[in-house]
Amino acid sequence: MSPHVAIVTDSTAYLGQDALTRHRISVVPLTVVIGDEALEEGTEISAPAVARALRQRDPVTTSRPGPAEFDSVYKAAAAAGADSIVSLHLSADFSGTYDAATVAAKDAPVPVLVVDTGMVAMALGFTVLAAALAAESGGTAEEAVAAAERRAAEMSAYFYVDTLDYLRRGGRIGAAQALFGSALAMKPLLQLADGRIELLEKVRTASKAITRLEEIAVERAGTRRVALAVHHLASADRAAALADRLRERVPGLDELVVSEVGAVIGAHAGPGLLGVVVSPL
Incomplete structure (x- = not known):
């Protein structure tokens, strides 16, 4: 540079x-705050540690x-x-x-x-x-x-969460918040739009939601040259399987990043997060 x-x-x-x-x-x-302990993302706190804290229902917040x-x-x-x-x-x-x-x-x-x-x-x-x-x-x-x-x-980001509860607690579901009650019984697919998280679709089961997430990513990529990212929290096997299918189905794939999200996003999305970023080149 x-x-x-x-x-x-x-x-x-x-x-x-x-x-x-x-x-x-x-x-x-x-910074991620677990209980009364403030920890820097990337150096002092890991995503798996956040996932454990969330599952134990420990107080988890984030700070700029x-x-x-x-x-x-x-x-x-x-x-x-x-x-x-x-x-x-x-x-x-x-x-x-x-x-x-x-x-x-x-x-x-x-x-x-x-x-x-x-x-x-x-x-x-x-x-x-x-x-x-x-x-x-x-x-x-x-x-x-x-x-x-x-x-x-040109960027698109879509993601599946097992529950909207973590996003609701952190006040991060934006326009989807009004639909929280009805969406709770379903498996939500969300998208990043205009800097906010919005509910895209509601699907009846986790397997169908992940299949639909894959379809949306493939449709968005089309035949263009693209970079993709597959993110997850405490769902490495599902992320790897999704990445393998995308490699087969996206003809213009130039780069594919598979990674667990960091502690801050993990704190708001919760365990089970599975996301796809589509970035045309």
Whole structure:
């Protein structure tokens, strides 16, 4: 990447360490609070630990980073030679992370463009990679933002959860909240739309819901060249099986990432989460 444009994101992008290192992307962590213990995502708390806590019905909440955390990362980027920074974050409807980054940007030693991507998980990750690749090609901060916004505009994210209860508790189901009572007896399929989680369909059984999730991903991908991500929480076997089927059914598949979501998204979606991100290239 050009040393002049630094790329910053948050821990909900769920990019692997290899990608972070290769593209020199800095990450500001969110926090998961279990009981009275606050733990940084990515370093101090794992998704399986969150899944266990949720199953035990321990109190689990999440917390955004403060402006001071962003201030430290922005100063470090400037000290390393950046003359501008692009800071890309999960949907502002999910978290105050974008707001904290915006506050810190005002006092940063170099110009910072803060972007509410409207995304989360690898939908955010793919968007961040688009910005990083644009910067690596010699693009300006504005060009990196434009590349990220183009990638985000084509992105689709769909997911299945065993229950809406965890999303309801965290206040993250948006428009789907009004349908919570009727959807509870069904198996919900949800989508990420305009930075919010919305109920897409209700299916009678888990197996039928996962089959429908696969169909939606295949339809959305079509014959285009695409990158896919399959996410899960405490459902590795189901995720691997879904990924295998998508490899067979998506003719333009360029890249497929299979990973467990991190602790923050896991805390809100709950064990059993299975998601697919479709990102045309």
